[in-house]
Amino acid sequence: MSFFGFGQSAEIEIYLDGQETRKTAEVKTEDGKKERLLLYYDGETVSGKVNISLKKPGSKLEHQGIKIEFIGQIEMFYDRGNHHEFISLVKELARPGDMIAHTSYPFEFTCVEKPFEVYTGANVRLRYFLKVTIIRRLADIVKELDIAVHTLSSYPEMNNSIKMEVGIEDCLHIEFEYNKSKYHLKDVIVGKIYFLLVRIKIKHMEIAIIKKETTGTGPNTFTENETIAKYEIMDGAPVRGESIPIRVFLAGYELTPTMRDINKKFSVRYFLNLVLMDTEDRRYFKQQEITLWRKGDKVRKPNLQSPAILAGTQNLTNTAQQISSQEENQEPAQKEDFLRAPNSQSDEKLNSNDPFDQGINSPTESPPDSHIQNMTREAGDGQNDPENTE
Structure with missing residues (x-):
């Protein structure tokens, strides 16, 4: 104007x-x-x-x-x-x-x-x-x-799995394990939850992705928690020895890379929050931090081949056809099964039908000196309490 x-x-x-x-x-x-x-x-x-x-x-x-x-x-x-x-x-x-x-x-x-x-x-x-x-x-x-x-990052050199045993006094001991601790924004979180001791009546279990934004410093620090996604992974009472698979796809959510102390002004961190609820609507949870990073898009180069390369490729094809014809004239080889090592502790057959393993081993008996971390009880008898999301 x-x-x-x-x-x-x-x-x-x-x-x-x-x-x-x-x-x-x-x-x-x-x-x-x-x-x-x-x-x-x-x-x-x-x-x-x-x-x-x-x-x-x-x-x-x-x-x-x-x-x-x-x-x-x-x-x-x-x-x-x-x-x-x-x-x-x-x-x-x-x-x-x-x-x-x-x-x-x-x-x-x-x-x-x-x-x-x-x-x-x-x-x-x-x-x-x-x-x-x-x-x-x-x-x-x-x-x-x-x-x-x-901001793009390369694949982290050290990417150990997350494995932790948690419990509620002498009532519940569970072991949860995630295949990695660092995930790119389109990755898949794969894991398992093992029940080692069950003496309380659990009716519900869920896992959530929580974003924690921290701004300011000292007394002027502000923290904002946001639940990005929430999955129900179990409905019903588990028994000892039962395992629950976890598979969370990150690509469908609005995520950013983990940001730590950006210009000394703010941070953005992500956590996996495991929540249990018993039949009396008491909620227990355990948080584990994960690191997110942005992976660059793969760009395929055009397949431009010169005449010399094409000629070499044709020669390799002809050689492969000759070897194939020679193998057809030979007697078929006999197939043999793998044998279990003599020092194996189990006589059960190998089971390769579990798509959730990916390097995650089933737990054995809990060692006597293992450290079991306590799960945190949420106040309010089933109501989420913002004060206890740390």
Whole structure:
């Protein structure tokens, strides 16, 4: 809106190079909605052009300079007056003067460092954006354009399984085991729960994925827990020696990589929460932290073969056909079964029908010196108590 002839007399458009073919990512906005933004990675160049057009043909725009900024910013919702910028790059597009016609300015931020991933949570927001400013005496003309940034990780070298024995006094001893402790965002959590001692009447068991967002430091620390997913894994009373399989697919949920102490402002951590409920609606739970990371997409190279390679492939095919014809003329070999080792403790046949094993061994008798951790009882007789979700 213009008052007394003053106001924005020009429109700004930011065009990014290759935006028609560049991948996009869905990012949650502050009001809970979602928008698709152009996707960039750490170290990628951000370039394009700024188009400025006058609203009234034949008019003149006086300015004190035009600049473009690339900004990485963390905003705390409880302290909106202070924006913490961890990246601030500035390029001058034009010196002070007059603009009398539509003008386009190219820009380029070469190999920009983008150390953190975009994130919008309950109390904090991390964003990257381009900001164009036409500096004027009375009121600047400003245009912003957000981009999405993802941080990719390689497969962790050490990825041990999670195995823990928990119990409720002398009433219940269970052993839960997950195949890994670090999962990528489209991974599958595979595990088992073994009942070693059952002296209470359990009627229900579930597992949940919990996101814990921590912002601030010291007395100004705020923690927000959000249940991302919840699965019922057992309904009914278990018996000693019974095992319950677990298989949780992560691809269908809105997850981010684990973020630890991002610019000393906030952290995002994920937990697997195992919950038991007895017949009197008492709930017991045990949390175990897992690490999530983003895996890069695999890009297959086109199969471009030269004539020499094709000729070599044909020679290999001919050789394989000759060997196959020779084998057909030979007598068929006799098949032999595997024999169990003499020192084996069991005479049972091998069982390969369990799709949930994947490197998870069944427990033996609990050693006398093993450490059994107690499960936590939720207050309220079946009602979730936020104070006890630690």
